[in-house]
Amino acid sequence: MPMIVLFTDFGSDGPYVGQMKAVLAQQASETPVIDLLHTAPRFNVRASAHLLAAYISAFPADSVLLGVVDPGVGDVRRKAVAINIMGRWYVGPENGLFDVLAARAMVGQEDVTCREITWRPENLSNSFHGRDLFAPMAARLACGEIPPGVQIDWPVSVAVANDLSEVIFIDHYGNVITGVRASNIASTACLKVDERIIMRANTFCEVAVGQAFCYENANGLMEIAVNQGNAARGLGLAMGSRVAIHE
Amino acid sequence: MPMIVLFTDFGSDGPYVGQMKAVLAQQASETPVIDLLHTAPRFNVRASAHLLAAYISAFPADSVLLGVVDPGVGDVRRKAVAINIMGRWYVGPENGLFDVLAARAMVGQEDVTCREITWRPENLSNSFHGRDLFAPMAARLACGEIPPGVQIDWPVSVAVANDLSEVIFIDHYGNVITGVRASNIASTACLKVDERIIMRANTFCEVAVGQAFCYENANGLMEIAVNQGNAARGLGLAMGSRVAIHE
Amino acid sequence: MPMIVLFTDFGSDGPYVGQMKAVLAQQASETPVIDLLHTAPRFNVRASAHLLAAYISAFPADSVLLGVVDPGVGDVRRKAVAINIMGRWYVGPENGLFDVLAARAMVGQEDVTCREITWRPENLSNSFHGRDLFAPMAARLACGEIPPGVQIDWPVSVAVANDLSEVIFIDHYGNVITGVRASNIASTACLKVDERIIMRANTFCEVAVGQAFCYENANGLMEIAVNQGNAARGLGLAMGSRVAIHE
Numbered sequence: 001m002p003m004i005v006l007f008t009d010f011g012s013d014g015p016y017v018g019q020m021k022a023v024l025a026q027q028a029s030e031t032p033v034i035d036l037l038h039t040a041p042r043f044n045v046r047a048s049a050h051l052l053a054a055y056i057s058a059f060p061a062d063s064v065l066l067g068v069v070d071p072g073v074g075d076v077r078r079k080a081v082a083i084n085i086m087g088r089w090y091v092g093p094e095n096g097l098f099d100v101l102a103a104r105a106m107v108g109q110e111d112v113t114c115r116e117i118t119w120r121p122e123n124l125s126n127s128f129h130g131r132d133l134f135a136p137m138a139a140r141l142a143c144g145e146i147p148p149g150v151q152i153d154w155p156v157s158v159a160v161a162n163d164l165s166e167v168i169f170i171d172h173y174g175n176v177i178t179g180v181r182a183s184n185i186a187s188t189a190c191l192k193v194d195e196r197i198i199m200r201a202n203t204f205c206e207v208a209v210g211q212a213f214c215y216e217n218a219n220g221l222m223e224i225a226v227n228q229g230n231a232a233r234g235l236g237l238a239m240g241s242r243v244a245i246h247e
Numbered sequence: 248m249p250m251i252v253l254f255t256d257f258g259s260d261g262p263y264v265g266q267m268k269a270v271l272a273q274q275a276s277e278t279p280v281i282d283l284l285h286t287a288p289r290f291n292v293r294a295s296a297h298l299l300a301a302y303i304s305a306f307p308a309d310s311v312l313l314g315v316v317d318p319g320v321g322d323v324r325r326k327a328v329a330i331n332i333m334g335r336w337y338v339g340p341e342n343g344l345f346d347v348l349a350a351r352a353m354v355g356q357e358d359v360t361c362r363e364i365t366w367r368p369e370n371l372s373n374s375f376h377g378r379d380l381f382a383p384m385a386a387r388l389a390c391g392e393i394p395p396g397v398q399i400d401w402p403v404s405v406a407v408a409n410d411l412s413e414v415i416f417i418d419h420y421g422n423v424i425t426g427v428r429a430s431n432i433a434s435t436a437c438l439k440v441d442e443r444i445i446m447r448a449n450t451f452c453e454v455a456v457g458q459a460f461c462y463e464n465a466n467g468l469m470e471i472a473v474n475q476g477n478a479a480r481g482l483g484l485a486m487g488s489r490v491a492i493h494e
Numbered sequence: 495m496p497m498i499v500l501f502t503d504f505g506s507d508g509p510y511v512g513q514m515k516a517v518l519a520q521q522a523s524e525t526p527v528i529d530l531l532h533t534a535p536r537f538n539v540r541a542s543a544h545l546l547a548a549y550i551s552a553f554p555a556d557s558v559l560l561g562v563v564d565p566g567v568g569d570v571r572r573k574a575v576a577i578n579i580m581g582r583w584y585v586g587p588e589n590g591l592f593d594v595l596a597a598r599a600m601v602g603q604e605d606v607t608c609r610e611i612t613w614r615p616e617n618l619s620n621s622f623h624g625r626d627l628f629a630p631m632a633a634r635l636a637c638g639e640i641p642p643g644v645q646i647d648w649p650v651s652v653a654v655a656n657d658l659s660e661v662i663f664i665d666h667y668g669n670v671i672t673g674v675r676a677s678n679i680a681s682t683a684c685l686k687v688d689e690r691i692i693m694r695a696n697t698f699c700e701v702a703v704g705q706a707f708c709y710e711n712a713n714g715l716m717e718i719a720v721n722q723g724n725a726a727r728g729l730g731l732a733m734g735s736r737v738a739i740h741e
Contacts, residue, residue, distance in 0.1 A: 074450030128465030203568030218622030258666030321697030375712030
């Protein structure tokens with residue numbers, strides 16, 4: 001069953017998500033809409049791209065992902081794209097948010113096709129393309145229709161497929177998510193922050209309360225936590241902080 | 248397709264919105280429910296009324312708006328109203344939240360009718376009329392039924408239709424929304440904060456990173472932003488801060 | 495009509511709730527899913543248990559409650575349970591979250607049955623059993639199917655049924671919810687904070703703006719508020735602060 005999955009930096013609290021959902025409710029009324037994240041790293045397309053690449057894996061293959069993390073809001077030179085990566089559609093501005101996914105698929109010799117969508121709505125605001133342009137595009141794709149456009153090349157550097165050895169998200173517990181995939185390092189490897197080695201564990205209940213540790217999170221990324229504590233605060237980590245691998 | 252649109256100051260995080268939605272899911276199970284905003288200006292009916300007037304325009308004409316921003320929680324003298332403005336139903340306490348919409352419709356000689364709803368549920372808590380009274384009213388209206396009540400006059404001063412030259416919302420980017428409608432000022436007019444003129448642009452990508460500017464937002468209000476920055480913090484603006492028009 | 499009700503400490507903002515909802519949308523597509531609370535007291539099972547016991551009462555008897563507040567994330571010795579209390583299913587880790595409800599039902603000689611669920615999904619992450627284990631369990635129960643398992647004893651101390659005379663939640667207004675049920679104290683009894691008596695009222699509009707008062711909230715718990723103000727800040731109350739009854 002297709003679903004539309006939302007991934008934005010619009011904030012959960014403001015008046016933006018609801019307006020997008022109203023469009024989807026009207027134009028794809030049978031399709032469930034799931035909020036994956038509306039607190040994607042603000043204006044930070046690179047961290048968001050690594051986060052999305054890991055977290056979309058929990059969703060069905062026939063989902064349509066509507067992704068808007070866009071520091072260049074309203075740029076009319078920016079293309080609107082619908083990119084199909086291994087069967088799943090990704091809709092949003094062409095600004096790099098889908099590049100990590102695309103690059104990894106290309107490295108794995110998987111199918112990636114990209115369409116520039118030339119269709120435009122009658123009323124297109126300057127600053128809210130998520131509502132006016134991308135939501136209608138996602139609705140159509142969820143209904144099995146491909147909006148008018150042309151197939152284009154999607155030139156992504158292979159290097160973009162690489163992991164990102166830095167903090168890409170901090171959740172409300174203070175858990176620190178990095179762009180390092182657990183499958184790319186030894187199963188006993190630890191993370192290092194500054195010169196401090198963070199011990200590895202499988203999960204929270206294996207370590208003492210208050211203890212910092214790193215582990216493979218439920219979406220395959222290396223994460224740093226403190227059992228019943230706040231790792232970001234305790235270790236002085238912030239978005240973009242560098243981490244290293246200690247084999 | 249009708250939808251029920253929620254606009255409250257209940258907060259997105261607390262246990263209130265879910266309880267209202269459970270009522271709606273039971274009593275109007277076929278109707279989509281959309282969260283427009285649950286962080287409407289707290290206890291601030293006037294700012295909320297201007298915000299609602301602008302943001303409801305993005306929703307279908309046959310939506311039912313359930314609006315509760317109510318500093319006078321639980322006042323039994325307060326009427327419960329279902330007001331029909333240009334075909335759309337608004338449900339909530341009679342405390343001014345719908346007055347801006349009503350006044351503007353009246354000025355434009357549009358239809359406005361107001362019903363005082365006299366129906367009361369079997370169990371009416373003292374403090375959560377949103378769940379116990381207004382949600383069932385909205386559910387019935389969405390199902391095409393008008394709850395028992397009487398038509399009443401809705402005496403709104405024409406002056407209420409006027410724009411509000413102050414800050415009425417600050418979003419999570421720090422963008423500052425004012426109660427000034429872009430259609431009421433020249434297309435080149437700027438906003439002035441204290442004595443500082445904020446340059447006008449069409450959208451973010453037209454100005455340098457870090458630059459403050461004002462623009463017509465996607466709901467027709469004048470908004471102040473800093474490209475990839477936080478305008479509220481940068482300009483020292485808060486809810487209620489005055490702005491002026493500089494033609 | 496059954497609905498699935500979510501009660502967690504996952505945070506409303508992060509990437510966790512959406513992943514659970516995607517599972518539910520796939521496995522119980524006809525069942526509405528309602529967010530009761532995702533900001534349940536973090537790592538605090540006892541306060542959460544009292545909060546849940548009061549707030550679940552607003553939901554239909556045939557709801558399925560999916561509850562995860564789990565400081566012991568990932569402990570494989572921890573049983574997964576589906577406990578039926580007075581006809582409603584509660585799904586989650588066996589760690590005490592449902593004990594207040596169960597103890598009160600037992601004291602009232604109501605039916606309580608508990609099943610340990612032995613079914614496990616093909617892919618079970620170490621740290622996100624909410625998504626991988628409990629969501630599928632809730633989906634099955636909502637569809638009328640009981641997942642494979644065995645009936646077990648649920649040994650709950652009667653003392654757990656007692657009220658909790660402390661702060662168990664602070665909402666975004668700064669209203670302070672306690673674990674004291676109004677039905678257990680005199681209708682004129684007040685709460686006492688330190689040595690200060692907080693006057694009792696029925697609701698906000700009965701007291702002056704800025705006045706602190708206590709009242710029976712819409713879910714039957716004694717709550718402390720300041721009319722149009724922030725009670726937690728004004729009275730220096732935090733999670734776990736003790737309150738006393740003043741008859």
